[in-house]
Amino acid sequence: MLRPKVPINPTPNRTFVPLDDSSAELDVQPVAPVVCQHQAPAPPPVVRGGVHLTAGATVAAIGAGTAAVLVIGAVLVGMFLAISITAGSLAVVALVARSILNDQSKR
Numbered sequence: 001m002l003r004p005k006v007p008i009n010p011t012p013n014r015t016f017v018p019l020d021d022s023s024a025e026l027d028v029q030p031v032a033p034v035v036c037q038h039q040a041p042a043p044p045p046v047v048r049g050g051v052h053l054t055a056g057a058t059v060a061a062i063g064a065g066t067a068a069v070l071v072i073g074a075v076l077v078g079m080f081l082a083i084s085i086t087a088g089s090l091a092v093v094a095l096v097a098r099s100i101l102n103d104q105s106k107r
Contacts, residue, residue, distance in 0.1 A: 014031070053061065
């Protein structure tokens with residue numbers, strides 16, 4: 001019931017195959033072939049070589065990359081150190097606060 005009716009046309013020859021089995025004659029007229037009217041193809045893009053670095057530019061690029069890695073590393077290590085010092089300080093404060101609260105509850 002819900003299956004579509006698919007026409008079977010083993011050799012396509014530009015003829016219309018109706019989906020239903022009606023015996024009504026259809027007025028089919030031949031269709032003129034479509035002719036594409038393209039303009040001249042665009043010229044191919046210019047192929048450029050890769051980046052050419054001189055020896056000095058290569059050394060400068062390596063030096064800049066190394067400096068960037070060292071600066072970023074120092075910033076990250078500094079942040080990690082600040083976090084660890086803060087965590088240690090909070091642990092000490094928690095121990096002191098617990099000790100003070102335990103002493104007051106015993107009195």
